[in-house]
Amino acid sequence: MNVTPPSTFTSHIPEQVSFDRRELGLILAVYGRHVAAGEWRDYGISALREVAVFSIFRRTAENPLYRVEKRPKLRQRQGMYAVLGMDGQVLRRGADLAAVLRVLERKSIRLVD
Numbered sequence: 139m140n141v142t143p144p145s146t147f148t149s150h151i152p153e154q155v156s157f158d159r160r161e162l163g164l165i166l167a168v169y170g171r172h173v174a175a176g177e178w179r180d181y182g183i184s185a186l187r188e189v190a191v192f193s194i195f196r197r198t199a200e201n202p203l204y205r206v207e208k209r210p211k212l213r214q215r216q217g218m219y220a221v222l223g224m225d226g227q228v229l230r231r232g233a234d235l236a237a238v239l240r241v242l243e244r245k246s247i248r249l250v251d
Contacts, residue, residue, distance in 0.1 A: 156185040
């Protein structure tokens, strides 16, 4: 009689989370409008194990003004996309990236005296 050890359940853990082409297109469209307006000048992309981050900078040597994050583990809870402010406060979170990015569009509207 042969005894085989029970098979271990291995979940598929990706090496890194990244933005796909459609997601980057949406983010870069918003980014491009703000660059054309002279508000933003630089960005950075990080692809980590649990989160992908698109950081938006006013100048290169500063802390990011905004961070757009993608966390697939939050897909069933709060939504996997979030926009965070400079201080780390969540400005908007949801499952639809286009809807989440609208918070950045509202930031560009200013009252002129």
